[in-house]
Amino acid sequence: MPTAANPPRTLFEKLWDNHIVYAEEGRQTILYIDLHLVHEVTSAQAFEGLRLANRPVRCPAKTVATADHNIPTTDRSLPIVDVISKLQIDTLRNNCQQFDITHYDLNDPRQGIVHVIGPELGYTQPGMTIVCGDSHTSTHGAFGALAFGIGTSEVEHVLATQTLLQVKPQTLELRVDGTLRPGVTAKDLVLYLIGKITTDGGTGYCVEYTGEAIRALSMENRMTVCNMSIEGGARAGMIAPDETTFEYLRGRQFVPKDYESAVERWRQLPTDDNAKYDKSLKFQAADIAPQVTWGTNPGLVVSVNDCVPKPSDYSDATEQKTAASALEYMGLTGGERITDIQLDRVFIGSCTNARIEDLRAAADIARGHKVSEHVQAMIVPGSGLVKQQAEAEGLDRVFKEAGFDWREAGCSMCLAMNPDKLSPGERCASTSNRNFEGRQGKGGRTHLVSPAMAAAAAIAGHFVDIRDWK
Amino acid sequence: MKAFTKHTGLVVAMDRANVDTDQIIPKQFLKRIERTGFGEFLFWDWAKLDDGSTDPEFELNRPEAAGASVLLARRNFGCGSSREHAPWALEDYGFRVIIAPSFADIFYNNCFKNGMLPIRLSEEMVDDLFARAAQHDSYQLTANLEDCTLSDAHSLSVSFEVEPFRQNCLLNGLDDIGLTLEHEDKITAYEAAHSK
Numbered sequence A: 001m002p003t004a005a006n007p008p009r010t011l012f013e014k015l016w017d018n019h020i021v022y023a024e025e026g027r028q029t030i031l032y033i034d035l036h037l038v039h040e041v042t043s044a045q046a047f048e049g050l051r052l053a054n055r056p057v058r059c060p061a062k063t064v065a066t067a068d069h070n071i072p073t074t075d076r077s078l079p080i081v082d083v084i085s086k087l088q089i090d091t092l093r094n095n096c097q098q099f100d101i102t103h104y105d106l107n108d109p110r111q112g113i114v115h116v117i118g119p120e121l122g123y124t125q126p127g128m129t130i131v132c133g134d135s136h137t138s139t140h141g142a143f144g145a146l147a148f149g150i151g152t153s154e155v156e157h158v159l160a161t162q163t164l165l166q167v168k169p170q171t172l173e174l175r176v177d178g179t180l181r182p183g184v185t186a187k188d189l190v191l192y193l194i195g196k197i198t199t200d201g202g203t204g205y206c207v208e209y210t211g212e213a214i215r216a217l218s219m220e221n222r223m224t225v226c227n228m229s230i231e232g233g234a235r236a237g238m239i240a241p242d243e244t245t246f247e248y249l250r251g252r253q254f255v256p257k258d259y260e261s262a263v264e265r266w267r268q269l270p271t272d273d274n275a276k277y278d279k280s281l282k283f284q285a286a287d288i289a290p291q292v293t294w295g296t297n298p299g300l301v302v303s304v305n306d307c308v309p310k311p312s313d314y315s316d317a318t319e320q321k322t323a324a325s326a327l328e329y330m331g332l333t334g335g336e337r338i339t340d341i342q343l344d345r346v347f348i349g350s351c352t353n354a355r356i357e358d359l360r361a362a363a364d365i366a367r368g369h370k371v372s373e374h375v376q377a378m379i380v381p382g383s384g385l386v387k388q389q390a391e392a393e394g395l396d397r398v399f400k401e402a403g404f405d406w407r408e409a410g411c412s413m414c415l416a417m418n419p420d421k422l423s424p425g426e427r428c429a430s431t432s433n434r435n436f437e438g439r440q441g442k443g444g445r446t447h448l449v450s451p452a453m454a455a456a457a458a459i460a461g462h463f464v465d466i467r468d469w470k
Numbered sequence B: 001m002k003a004f005t006k007h008t009g010l011v012v013a014m015d016r017a018n019v020d021t022d023q024i025i026p027k028q029f030l031k032r033i034e035r036t037g038f039g040e041f042l043f044w045d046w047a048k049l050d051d052g053s054t055d056p057e058f059e060l061n062r063p064e065a066a067g068a069s070v071l072l073a074r075r076n077f078g079c080g081s082s083r084e085h086a087p088w089a090l091e092d093y094g095f096r097v098i099i100a101p102s103f104a105d106i107f108y109n110n111c112f113k114n115g116m117l118p119i120r121l122s123e124e125m126v127d128d129l130f131a132r133a134a135q136h137d138s139y140q141l142t143a144n145l146e147d148c149t150l151s152d153a154h155s156l157s158v159s160f161e162v163e164p165f166r167q168n169c170l171l172n173g174l175d176d177i178g179l180t181l182e183h184e185d186k187i188t189a190y191e192a193a194h195s196k
Helices: A011-018 A044-053 A083-099 A114-120 A135-143 A152-161 A186-197 A219-232 A243-249 A259-266 A317-330 A356-366 A384-392 A395-402 A451-460 B085-093 B105-112 B123-135 B164-172 B176-181 B184-194
Strands: A020-022 A029-032 A035-038 A063-066 A102-104 A129-132 A146-149 A163-166 A170-177 A205-210 A236-238 A279-284 A291-293 A301-303 A345-348 A376-379 A427-430 A445-448 B006-013 B070-072 B097-100 B117-120 B140-144 B149-151 B157-159
Touching (some): A011 A146, A020 B184, A029 B184, A044 A152, A063 A114, A083 A102, A135 A219, A146 A236, A152 A163, A163 B176, A186 A219, A186 A291, A205 A219, A345 A356, A345 A451, A356 A395, A427 A451, B105 B117
Parallel strands (some): A035 A063, A063 A102, A170 A279, A345 A376, A345 A427, A427 A445, B097 B117
Antiparallel strands (some): A020 A029, A291 A301, B149 B157
């Protein structure tokens, strides 16, 4: 209970305070890390650093690993063809063996995208500090955790000390009042917010998403929102835990044994009444339409019923230059109607949108339809367990009958490190999180959308307003 | 960690905002398990033409950019992925100082871990530096981390801000892990207090 001696605090401030190991004026705070997620691409050099310095992993039990970024999504019984990729995946396995770290290997049904399996297995819990050498670690903030991406030097630091040196960020409240309109999803909500605050609006802040529209979101939808916090520049985004959170986690493999006591502790976490954020911005859910990015960063986004902007629509010289360069890369001139944009590829997957609810939303659109003849569409479940669940519900048959490619779990064409990639000039509707130049393959053109919008675009061959879908 | 005290070097100007880490080091080079040798892949997709030959128009490939060690950039430099391969590639290429109106948080942090100095200046100041780089042939800047000043041979001298802790670590090339382990007793005490 806040008192004069204990002033009201935000969710972030409570988590920060709870994890201070050592704080001293003029130096960075040593912050304790409760859960460290590890994957193959950003960890090898960190483990090598430990070996060179003859340091152990301090808390193997608080470290969990899986390979996700650089793995094939085709038949797992076949050998990995790319020898450099294979070496990276083998290196993770060997490092986990050497340092006694739990590792969900490619043949384990619980393998998957690290930000999908953490919550799914109950590793991710309210009140935790969670880090990973991946910027989309912000996903876990959906549970009321302080979760953020780190570099490889910091991965080594956490492995060696179970702590991080941190500068306290400021707090930014993004409040969304009211109710989302039909057809408008969490993905549209977060793209809309990034469009408003821009890709560096959150730099230096930890975001807390609040308001009726956020509270109404399912746990998986909350993960979609927090996942993209980094695309607005914020390293971390969080949502206060509530009954939705507690119900989602109940019964999962690694949640605390005395679950009810844990829930009682977690109930103390939400931001106190009258606590102050460093900055607050308010939005109306009813203003949000389905969103489609048109440019080469996630902030370059419009509503599906809008037209692609022209450089002259911007007043600032740098923004005009950015828009002109983005249009050129995207093969657009500005002024096109979004719904006239024709597509070559559709990708439904990634740590943003590859959970069971995302696949259900896509299947609801795809059921009984066929993918357009000029579109190649693939679905990559976020984890082996998501894949199993989808198959138990018959979603795989819906997708296959419609002409979608049904794959094994991994990051796949979100970053196209593995063989799943766009060819130069190919245009893709993608449920992933980044539309940077070359992100999905050199010369590839990415438009970010929700799973339902992606599925509808696959069938129509161009973007459609999902609100008009029959 | 490599120390940084003072550096004078040739400036290359990159007049693009929101340069993301996917551009700095594209994903196909993240498969390597080494920490070194990324410099030749820096800005690969921008530096190479479709046939794999060098694009002479790209900022870093122009003859006047040869040997540059100070990168002048626009806002939100280093956004996107947390990949430390981005600062590894910049450092391996030869950059020691990066100047921009703003940096993405993770990238900014990663620079310090690799002996590079990212300097934040106002938009106006960065505009002025772009103008100076265009005006003077072989334009050089000197970054002095001891007194936090940036200067040139044309009477420019501006101060920049660096958090004292980072300044001290970089000046002395201190090992973060070693520093933290000086407080290992406090980590142990924290764990004991929270292991219920």
